[in-house]
Amino acid sequence: MAKAKIKFADVNVTVTVPVGTRIIEISEKVGSYIAYNCREGDCGSCLFTVLEGAEHLSKPSAPEKATIFAHFQQILDGWRSANDMESLQAMILRENFAGKNCRLACQTQVFGDATVAPL
Numbered sequence: 001m002a003k004a005k006i007k008f009a010d011v012n013v014t015v016t017v018p019v020g021t022r023i024i025e026i027s028e029k030v031g032s033y034i035a036y037n038c039r040e041g042d043c044g045s046c047l048f049t050v051l052e053g054a055e056h057l058s059k060p061s062a063p064e065k066a067t068i069f070a071h072f073q074q075i076l077d078g079w080r081s082a083n084d085m086e087s088l089q090a091m092i093l094r095e096n097f098a099g100k101n102c103r104l105a106c107q108t109q110v111f112g113d114a115t116v117a118p119l
């Protein structure tokens with residue numbers, strides 16, 4: 001069976017897994033801080049960032065893209081609710097990520113070497 005190496009940058013752990021393994025199946029075992037809840041692609045809590053090797057991961061499905069889009073809209077709604085400049089800046093800094101390399105850990109399968117991290 002083909003194998004791939006996946007590195008979790010937040011805990012500096014690299015593991016070798018069978019091709020097709022989902023990120024969430026590994027992140028929990030290595031102690032990565034990638035959160036999760038539904039494990040079905042609905043809640044968006046398992047968002048993570050792909051630091052390297054995005055081309056070695058499964059392509060995002062339309063439902064995964066929709067969940068990520070909804071998550072970013074919630075962030076924008078939070079920014080709109082800021083009452084003053086300091087709280088707006090704090091929220092922007094806390095959520096300061098581009099989103100381009102964000103995926104859902106419960107939906108993303110590993111097909112080759114990659115490096116990932118929580119948001």
Ligand code: FES
Nearest residue numbers: 037039041044106
């Ligand atoms: S755990 Fe809910 S979308 Fe992945």
